[in-house]
Amino acid sequence: MPHETHISSIVVHVRPDCQAAAVARIAALAGAEIHGESSEGKLVVVLETPSEGDILAHITAINEMPGIVATSLIYHEIDSSPPEET
Template identity: 30%
Template sequence: MNVIGVLVHAVPERVSEVEIEIAAMDGVEVHAATGDGRLVVTAVDIGERFASDSLMAMNHVAGVIGTSLVYHASEPDDVAA
């Protein structure tokens, strides 16, 4: 399983819309948003969708200026015995 931390930079006037759309993505959580357009986000692998796919999708949200990957951790998936 992959876990990533992302800093999303959005147009300040659209940060609320961006936060709602990003938070609606499976495996994605918005932890903080600032008035100047920055959001602190984490994403994890969900089924066939990798956390990196979510990162790429964030870049296509209307109002997003850019994203920065600031953290990555990878752990083996739990295997049922």
């Protein structure tokens, strides 16, 4: 069975007064990397997860963080690689 990696990009809108804390919380999520941010409270986040369900779990977790206004899924790709031989 091929191994899947789900790579997705999300834009997170956060209240500017909560931005530093939100950046730290998001960066602490497994498979999450912040690739850009603006002083107006917009973050570009890339997620690398093993399943679609994990993407949704990350988005839910981010939406529940203090100061988050909205999270939008922008891009989703499934990378399927053949199983590794042992």
